[in-house]
Amino acid sequence: MSWGSARALAAGSACPLGPVSVPLSDALGCRLAAPLVALVAVPGVDVSAMDGYAVAGSGPWRVVGQVLAGGAPHEGELRPGEAVEIATGAPTPAGADSVLPYEHADVGLAAASRTDAVRVAGAVEAGRHIRRRGEDIAEGAVVLGAGAVVTPVVLGLAAGLGHDELRVRPRPRVTVLVTGDEVVHQGLPGPGRVRDAIGPFLPGLVEWAGGRVTGTARVPDGQEALRAALAGPPAAAPDGVGLAARPVASADVIVACGASSKGPADHLRKVLGDLGADVLVDGVAVRPGHPQLLARLPGGQLVVGLPGNPFAALAAALTLLAPIVRELAGTPVRKETSALAGEVRTHPHNTRLVPVRRSGRGAVPVGHDRPGSLWGAALAEALAVVPPGWAGEQVELIELPPGG
Incomplete structure (x- = not known):
């Protein structure tokens, strides 16, 4: 199959995942499936933008109370000539015209013969240093459209707008099966052995395309081990690492590394045939990465077979795997x-x-x-x-x- 046809077929084989509602803690990296709407106004009430005094009318003003951020609001309405000491973010009292910052305030006591109340004076501008309700974001405003990526900043924005959950396109779940008795996963490889260079790059590539690797398993050579990894009960690897904790069954896409060629130890085609899979791509006219394949298991999971050579595997992943993950996640493709x-x-x-x-x-x-x-x-x-x-x-x- 030509490279362009294989790439298009891969994207066309993936049905976009349906939207789900998830807690904010689970939404990072997903794309919004619906516009993000402000459930509350920002700010929610008129608040002070400075530490100082909320004042009414002309000065000097008699200080009649104190309001802290998060504390109880001032009861009643300020009358002309009255002020309330106020903290940044605290609700301004009804009747307040502006806020006089501490650094601009002249504070003193009234004459002893009249009162011992605190009085402040200073120059103010009507409406200055008060953030009015909804001034930043009005209640009901659409702040982000569907398709926007949920970044750490978007999580903060959503929380500030009253959301506990977000409606998102879930990130596709990808399980990676690294096959081959000759593959080692740490240290220096001995004679006839090679370090796994494919498993380390796949999680980042999958994440970049919009998905997440939810499990990685080592599978020894042999049809039975590969069949068990794809469909049957968990099989133990020679080093004792089992597949029981690897969520193959729940994956949207399974990637088999190093079993897609036609050598004596490459059993992926035979196993897929035994499992009744529908092979969609069996080899692509591309260099490197010719021995790649794509199949669909009877249950609907897609299986991508990558060659064992690292650059060939990368080329195959960009041909088949990345388009599938992008389509499932709704990640746009950059054209250049x-x-x-x-x-x-x-x-x-x-x-x-x-x-x-x-x-x-x-x-x-x-x-x-x-x-x-x-x-x-x-x-x-x-x-x-x-x-x-x-x-x-x-x-x-x-x-x-x-x-x-």
Whole structure:
């Protein structure tokens, strides 16, 4: 299948997840499924914008009370010539015309023969330093549209507007199965062994696309272990790490790393056939990443098979996995094209994905792009999509997560 067709089919195979209402603590990183509306006005009442004195009429003013933020409001209405000592954020009394800040106030006692009340004087401007109810945000105002990303700041905004929950598009749940007896997950690999370089980059890539990795499991070589990981009871890995705590059954997408080729230890196709899966993509005309696949299990879960070489796996993930996650999560796709400013090896039949950096002259290939190495991708800002028989025209750039 051509690279463009495979990518489009992957996106088309994913049905967007339905909206759910979640607590604020669970909404971070999701996209709003409905506009964010102010349930309360901000501020909710007229409040002081300064520490000082809320005053009525002309000065000097006799201080008749004190109001603190969070404390009881002043009872009654201020009469002309009266003032209330007030803290920033405290509700201003009815009848207050403005707030006289401490630094502008002349404070003293009245003559002993008349009263020992505190009096203040100073120059004020009518309405100054009082934030009126709804001045910042009116009750019922739409402050963010559907589709906005719930960032930490959006959580604070929503809380300030009275929300305990948000209606969001949930982030797709992705489970990663890292296969292969030769794969080690820490330390220096011995002879015939390799470090897992795919499992570490997938959570960040999935998160960038709008999903979240909810489980990662190590699966030894063999059909039975892979079948158990995809559909059956949990199987224990050789090192004693079991799959019981890995939420494969609840995942929206399952990613199998290193079992998508057609070698003697690559059992994914056979296992998917035994499970009655519908294979949607079986190999893509792209370099690197040709031996990738996409299937749907009878229960509806999508399975993405990635090759074992790290850069090939990244190319396949950007071809199949990222479009699926974006579609499920409602994450928009950035479209970009560019000229290529450098020599590129083309292929007569396959699309090539080439690591590049942007420049004023166009996209510059960074090299180091062999299937088994992530060096070039780590240096790159994007992957240039070089079609078969490319003749110098502008090419599409696939966005990479920030930093490659």
